[in-house]
Amino acid sequence: MNRRGFLKLAGTVGATLAAKKAKARDNDDEKEEFVGVLTDTTRCIGCRTCEVACAEAHGLPVPDVQNDGALEAERRTSDTQWTVVNRYETDEGDVFVKKQCMHCWQPGCTAACLTNAMYKTHAGPVIWRSDKCMGCRYCMISCPFEIPKFEYDSWNPKIHKCNMCWERLQEGQKPACVDACPTDALMFGRKRELMEVARVRIYNHPQKYVHQVYGEHEVGGTGWLYLSSVPFEQLGFRTDLGTTPYPDYTREFLYAVPVVLFAVPAFLLGLRFLSENEEELEEGESHA
Amino acid sequence: MHDENKKGRSFADIIRFILQEMKPRGKFLTPFNVISIVVIIAGVIILTVRFIYGLGSVSNLNQEYPWGLWKGFNVITGVAFAGGAYVLTFVVYVMGVEKYHSIVRVTVLNGLLAYIFYAGALILDLGRPWNIINPIIGNDFGYNSVLFLVAWHFMLYMIAEFIEFSPVAAEWLNLEKAKKVLQMLTLGAVIFGITLSSLHQSGLGALFLMAKSKIHPLWYTEFIPLLFLVSSIFAGISMVIFEGTISHRVFREQIGPDGKSSFDQIVFGLAKGAAIAMFVYYFFKLLVFIHEHHWQHIHGFWGFWYLFEIIGLVLVPCFLFAYGARHRIIGVIRIAAILTLIGIIVNRLNISMIAYNWNVVDRYYPSWMEYVVSFTVIFAEIWVFRWIVTRMPVYEKHTKPAMA
Numbered sequence A: 001m002n003r004r005g006f007l008k009l010a011g012t013v014g015a016t017l018a019a020k021k022a023k024a025r026d027n028d029d030e031k032e033e034f035v036g037v038l039t040d041t042t043r044c045i046g047c048r049t050c051e052v053a054c055a056e057a058h059g060l061p062v063p064d065v066q067n068d069g070a071l072e073a074e075r076r077t078s079d080t081q082w083t084v085v086n087r088y089e090t091d092e093g094d095v096f097v098k099k100q101c102m103h104c105w106q107p108g109c110t111a112a113c114l115t116n117a118m119y120k121t122h123a124g125p126v127i128w129r130s131d132k133c134m135g136c137r138y139c140m141i142s143c144p145f146e147i148p149k150f151e152y153d154s155w156n157p158k159i160h161k162c163n164m165c166w167e168r169l170q171e172g173q174k175p176a177c178v179d180a181c182p183t184d185a186l187m188f189g190r191k192r193e194l195m196e197v198a199r200v201r202i203y204n205h206p207q208k209y210v211h212q213v214y215g216e217h218e219v220g221g222t223g224w225l226y227l228s229s230v231p232f233e234q235l236g237f238r239t240d241l242g243t244t245p246y247p248d249y250t251r252e253f254l255y256a257v258p259v260v261l262f263a264v265p266a267f268l269l270g271l272r273f274l275s276e277n278e279e280e281l282e283e284g285e286s287h288a
Numbered sequence B: 001m002h003d004e005n006k007k008g009r010s011f012a013d014i015i016r017f018i019l020q021e022m023k024p025r026g027k028f029l030t031p032f033n034v035i036s037i038v039v040i041i042a043g044v045i046i047l048t049v050r051f052i053y054g055l056g057s058v059s060n061l062n063q064e065y066p067w068g069l070w071k072g073f074n075v076i077t078g079v080a081f082a083g084g085a086y087v088l089t090f091v092v093y094v095m096g097v098e099k100y101h102s103i104v105r106v107t108v109l110n111g112l113l114a115y116i117f118y119a120g121a122l123i124l125d126l127g128r129p130w131n132i133i134n135p136i137i138g139n140d141f142g143y144n145s146v147l148f149l150v151a152w153h154f155m156l157y158m159i160a161e162f163i164e165f166s167p168v169a170a171e172w173l174n175l176e177k178a179k180k181v182l183q184m185l186t187l188g189a190v191i192f193g194i195t196l197s198s199l200h201q202s203g204l205g206a207l208f209l210m211a212k213s214k215i216h217p218l219w220y221t222e223f224i225p226l227l228f229l230v231s232s233i234f235a236g237i238s239m240v241i242f243e244g245t246i247s248h249r250v251f252r253e254q255i256g257p258d259g260k261s262s263f264d265q266i267v268f269g270l271a272k273g274a275a276i277a278m279f280v281y282y283f284f285k286l287l288v289f290i291h292e293h294h295w296q297h298i299h300g301f302w303g304f305w306y307l308f309e310i311i312g313l314v315l316v317p318c319f320l321f322a323y324g325a326r327h328r329i330i331g332v333i334r335i336a337a338i339l340t341l342i343g344i345i346v347n348r349l350n351i352s353m354i355a356y357n358w359n360v361v362d363r364y365y366p367s368w369m370e371y372v373v374s375f376t377v378i379f380a381e382i383w384v385f386r387w388i389v390t391r392m393p394v395y396e397k398h399t400k401p402a403m404a
């Protein structure tokens, strides 16, 4: 019997629920291919139109891209900016990189979330649902890219991160940033198609690109993909994250839980009856 | 617990009795009382600000360090310290070692209060605490979340500990019948409790498995859960020794001279247990060290800090425990217990705060207000603990019911 089979049999709450989840995930996979975005950093001119479009689409403060000088220092996404463009000085000159949630195939954040407030939709985008979140910030601990951001200055704080414009996708539109990009640096589509496009570009311009698509395998594959002319380390990407999906790191522990819930009590009872002092308990108890 | 008693005591009587017991006893203006009351008042004010203006208004938590002192110290370290309850109930009820029976009650009480207050600290740290109901009522169940598991286990374990302790409360209220019923539940609660403990003690470690890219490689290992579990054994034992030593001064009247001498005997036994558990822990640490090629990281501040933790705060107290137990020197054991407790604090804070995002420039240092709240939680717990032991038959084995 394989592990999943075992789980389904196991009669504990935890086990049943875990099995249900595993099943649900399988069905989702069959339903739809995940969508994503391909960012070609060689096309990006650092105009930050995407930042503006994102802020407008989500009711966040719109940056003054002409005058705020934000390209001077490396920025991270924040609770008011779901996406940021950074400039990197590289061997190939300045390169601009847009940064946002990677929409992992198997996200650490959703595996961490104990209320499924962080949620991987069947279409691929990873979204946050305010009615469920309790603000524990475990998603922030578990995201390999440190993307979820928390409102520390609110009595009713939200988690902020890119949701790939889930509300627009449901209406059949593309993400706001993709629509806004004047140089077609961003391309929206199914991951398989995006990977094909990326490979064709590398194939046609083997001198121009490094022969790697960031996000193809990183942490088990992500929805957001990147092409680059320089090694990704030079663009602030972490290249040491490995290809193991993050939830896998806790999976073994979680699989052990139903086993422990069965085996340990049985073991303890056995021990208890082996230790000769069987009567002791009741005796000790009554005048304890 | 509220069953009608033959002696004709009504529910109202019980309430009246409890209310009357709410009044403080003994001298009020002791140094401890003064300091703790000041801290608790300050803590309440800080928490009020926190719930109005958000976590950032009182804490230094930021986007790089989402979990700080309250989670790292009160919750994660506090729960390790509360490990004594499951260790002792195992030894006494499962292995049937009667020698330790006299301290089971107080240890279970300590465990129960630790969970109540430290789970409480968790709520203080939640951004949207009113939604804590969600993972309980199923909006939604995040079954593949370690935190989901830990949260449920905290809750269930509190119930188990409450059942384990309830006969004492029943005795206090002189509810003989209820006490009998509750006692029958003890073994079940004990077994359930030990199982839950082994899972959530290791689960607290498993929380950090997905922080792989953030924790310094000397502290990150896939065996964190196992290390947390084993270390909770000697953390719990050390806490029992430490707390017992203090209690035997403070609650002298409750304990009496017999309790004193038998407690020394108990301490020698506990020290032996702690030494063995620490040795096992050390062995695991060593295996991890070799298996994951950790020697290549032994340099600079982090290498030093790591060695300090595992030699100064694990190996040294381990030897001290063994030495003290062998030569029957209480003083050495007490020092060992204190070193061990510091070692546990350092280890848990390393994983949750210090070696977490160790290469970030803007490091997190808790604000003074975070410290005040941490101490508020501890002091509040001590107040409740004291209230209970001075009233309920926690220490005495044979007592007259307080409410006759």
Ligand code: SF4
Residues within 6 Å of the ligand: A101, A102, A103, A104, A107, A108, A109, A110, A126, A142, A143, A144, A145, A146, A147, A148, A161
């Ligand atoms: S990048 Fe982070 S926030 Fe985005 S899906 Fe992956 S784990 Fe979640």
Ligand code: SF4
Residues within 6 Å of the ligand: A112, A113, A114, A115, A116, A117, A118, A128, A132, A133, A134, A135, A136, A137, A138, A139, A140, A159
């Ligand atoms: S902060 Fe909210 S979204 Fe993040 S893990 Fe906690 S409950 Fe889930």
